[in-house]
Amino acid sequence: MSRSEEVIPKLEKHKLSSLISKGERIDGRELNEYRPITIDVNCIEKAEGSAIVSLGNTVSIAGVKAEIGTPFADTPNEGVLIVNAEFLPLASPSFEPGPPDENAIEIARVVDRGIRSSRTLDLERLCIIPGKRVWVIYVDVYVLNHNGNMIDASGLAVLSALLTAKIPVVKVSEDERIGITDEWVPLPIRDRPVPVTMAKIGDKLVVDPNINEELSMDCRLTLTVNERGSICAVQKGGRGSLSMNDILYAVDLALKVSKEIRSALPPLPKIEDITYVVK
Amino acid sequence: MLVRKEVKPLRLIDEDGLRTDGRRVDELRNIKIDVGVLKNADGSCYLEIGRNKVMAAVYGPREVHPRHLALPDRAILRCRYHMVPFSVLERKSPNPTRREIELSKVIREALEPALFLEYFPRTTIDVYIEILQADGGTRTAGISAAAVALADAGIPMRDLVTAIAVGKADGHIILDLNDLEDKYGEADMPVAMMPNLGSITLLQADGEFTPEEFKEALNLAMKGIREVYAKQREALRRRYLKVREEVEGSV
Numbered sequence: 001m002s003r004s005e006e007v008i009p010k011l012e013k014h015k016l017s018s019l020i021s022k023g024e025r026i027d028g029r030e031l032n033e034y035r036p037i038t039i040d041v042n043c044i045e046k047a048e049g050s051a052i053v054s055l056g057n058t059v060s061i062a063g064v065k066a067e068i069g070t071p072f073a074d075t076p077n078e079g080v081l082i083v084n085a086e087f088l089p090l091a092s093p094s095f096e097p098g099p100p101d102e103n104a105i106e107i108a109r110v111v112d113r114g115i116r117s118s119r120t121l122d123l124e125r126l127c128i129i130p131g132k133r134v135w136v137i138y139v140d141v142y143v144l145n146h147n148g149n150m151i152d153a154s155g156l157a158v159l160s161a162l163l164t165a166k167i168p169v170v171k172v173s174e175d176e177r178i179g180i181t182d183e184w185v186p187l188p189i190r191d192r193p194v195p196v197t198m199a200k201i202g203d204k205l206v207v208d209p210n211i212n213e214e215l216s217m218d219c220r221l222t223l224t225v226n227e228r229g230s231i232c233a234v235q236k237g238g239r240g241s242l243s244m245n246d247i248l249y250a251v252d253l254a255l256k257v258s259k260e261i262r263s264a265l266p267p268l269p270k271i272e273d274i275t276y277v278v279k
Numbered sequence: 280m281l282v283r284k285e286v287k288p289l290r291l292i293d294e295d296g297l298r299t300d301g302r303r304v305d306e307l308r309n310i311k312i313d314v315g316v317l318k319n320a321d322g323s324c325y326l327e328i329g330r331n332k333v334m335a336a337v338y339g340p341r342e343v344h345p346r347h348l349a350l351p352d353r354a355i356l357r358c359r360y361h362m363v364p365f366s367v368l369e370r371k372s373p374n375p376t377r378r379e380i381e382l383s384k385v386i387r388e389a390l391e392p393a394l395f396l397e398y399f400p401r402t403t404i405d406v407y408i409e410i411l412q413a414d415g416g417t418r419t420a421g422i423s424a425a426a427v428a429l430a431d432a433g434i435p436m437r438d439l440v441t442a443i444a445v446g447k448a449d450g451h452i453i454l455d456l457n458d459l460e461d462k463y464g465e466a467d468m469p470v471a472m473m474p475n476l477g478s479i480t481l482l483q484a485d486g487e488f489t490p491e492e493f494k495e496a497l498n499l500a501m502k503g504i505r506e507v508y509a510k511q512r513e514a515l516r517r518r519y520l521k522v523r524e525e526v527e528g529s530v
Contacts, residue, residue, distance in 0.1 A: 102380050103384075105381050106381050108377070109377065113485045118487060221482065228487075230489050231490065232485070234482055236388070236480075237384075240392055241480045247497065251493060252490075
C-alpha cells in the first residue's frame with residue numbers, strides 16, 4: 001500500500017507541541033498514558049486464531065493461518081513463522097491500494113522481530129518430520145483504521161491472535177504419512193513481548209502517539225519488552241534524532257507501560273503437557 | 280551449485296576472552312576508507328570494515344524525477360541499500376528484499392537529521408549504497424560510507440553520521456559483530472549517531488538485552504563510533520589534501 005503525504009495544519013501542530021512542552025496532550029492524556037485498549041479475540045471463526053485490537057481510534061485486525069509445509073534449509077527442526085502487514089485503503093484517506101510499501105514492511109518486520117527475539121513461539125515443537133514437514137504459521141495483520149501508532153496496535157493484534165490460535169495435533173505414520181486428528185491445541189507460546197512506541201516531540205517523549213502527534217513528532221522509538229523485563233526489539237523511526245538521555249528515559253518508561261499493557265492481553269496458554277505430534 | 284559451507288563455531292568467545300577472529304570484545308575490525316572513488320558521482324566513498332566491502336555514491340542535489348515527488352520547501356532524500364548477488368555465500372536475488380526495503384528506510388532516516396534539506400527546495404539528494412561483500416554490520420558500514428560520500432559531494436551537514444553495531448555473544452557485550460556473531464550470538468544492536476552532537480539517528484535491536492545490558496551496549500557503541508568517526512575524518516582530510524596538491528601543482 002503506498003501512502004500519499006499526510007498533513008496537519010500548522011496551527012494544530014503548534015498548539016499540540018506547546019501543550020506537550022507543558023506536559024499536557026491535546027486529547028487530555030498524560031504524557032505516559034496509553035489510549036484505552038480493547039482486544040476482541042477469535043472474531044474470525046475460520047482463522048486458526050484472530051484478534052481485533054483498538055488503541056483509541058486505531059484499529060488493527062490480525063489472523064493466524066497454519067499449514068503444513070517444508071522447513072528452511074538452515075533450520076530443519078523448526079517450524080516457520082511468517083508475519084505480514086498491510087495498510088488497507090479503507091483505513092485512511094492517505095492509503096492507496098498496491099503492494100506493501102516501506103512503512104508496512106517496517107511494521108511487519110518490527111513486530112516479527114519482537115516475537116522472534118523473545119522466542120515467543122517454540123518453533124522446535126512445531127516440527128513434524130525433521131528436515132521435511134513442519135507447521136508454517138502465517139500471521140497477517142491489517143490496519144483497519146489509522147489514527148496513529150500502528151506498530152503497537154499491530155503488534156498487540158498479532159500477539160493476541162497467536163495467543164488464542166489453535167492447531168490440530170498431527171499423527172505421523174510409519175511411512176511418514178501425516179494425518180490431522182480432531183484434537184485442537186494452542187500454539188506453543190511462552191512469552192508475550194509487548195511493543196511500546198514513544199514519540200519525541202520537542203524535548204518530551206509521549207507514549208502511544210495519536211496521528212496528529214505522529215505528524216508533529218521529530219521521531220519515534222519502539223521498545224519491545226518481554227515477560228522477563230528484557231528488551232527484545234528496538235526500532236527508531238522518523239527523520240529526527242534522540243539523545244542518550246531520551247533513550248534511557250524511554251527504557252524506564254517502556255518497562256513500566258509494558259506491564260500495564262500486558263495485563264490487557266489474553267493469558268499464556270498452558271502448553272507443558274501438550275504433544276503436537278503423535279506417532 | 281558450488282557450495283562453500285560455513286561452520287558454526289562451538290563458542291564465540293574463548294577462555295582468553297578472544298573472539299572467532301581474534302579480537303577482544305571491545306575491538307573494531309580493520310577499517311579502510313577511500314573518498315571520491317567514483318568519477319560520475321557527485322560524492323562517493325569505498326569502505327571496508329573487516330570483510331565487509333561497501334560502495335556508496337551520492338547524486339545531487341538535482342532535479343527530481345518523477346516531478347510530483349518534489350517538495351516546495353526542501354529537498355527530498357532518497358536512499359537505496361542494496362546487496363549484490365555475490366556478496367554472500369548463497370547467491371542473493373538482485374531484487375530488493377523486504378529486509379533491503381526496511382534498511383533503505385532506516386538508513387535514510389539515519390542520514391536525514393544531518394542534512395540541511397531546506398537549503399535545496401524542489402531537488403533530490405540520492406544516496407546509493409551497494410554492499411559488494413557482506414560479513415555482518417553492512418547497514419552500519421553503509422551509513423558510515425554514505426555520510427562520507429555526502430560530505431564528499433559538498434552537501435552541507437550538521438555533522439558526519441557514524442554507525443556501528445554492538446551485541447551480545449556468549450553472555451558478553453561485544454563491539455562490531457561479524458557475520459558469525461550476528462548469526463549465532465544472542466543479540467544485535469546497530470546504532471548510528473552524529474558524534475559531535477550526541478544525537479542518535481538510528482537505533483534498532485533484536486535478541487534479548489536486560490535494561491543493564493542495553494545501557495552497557497549503548498555505551499560500547501559510543502566508544503566504537505568515536506573510533507570510526509576518526510577514520511572517516513581522516514579519510515576526508517586525506518582526500519582533500521590530495522585535491523589541494525593537485526590544484527596547487529597545476530598552477
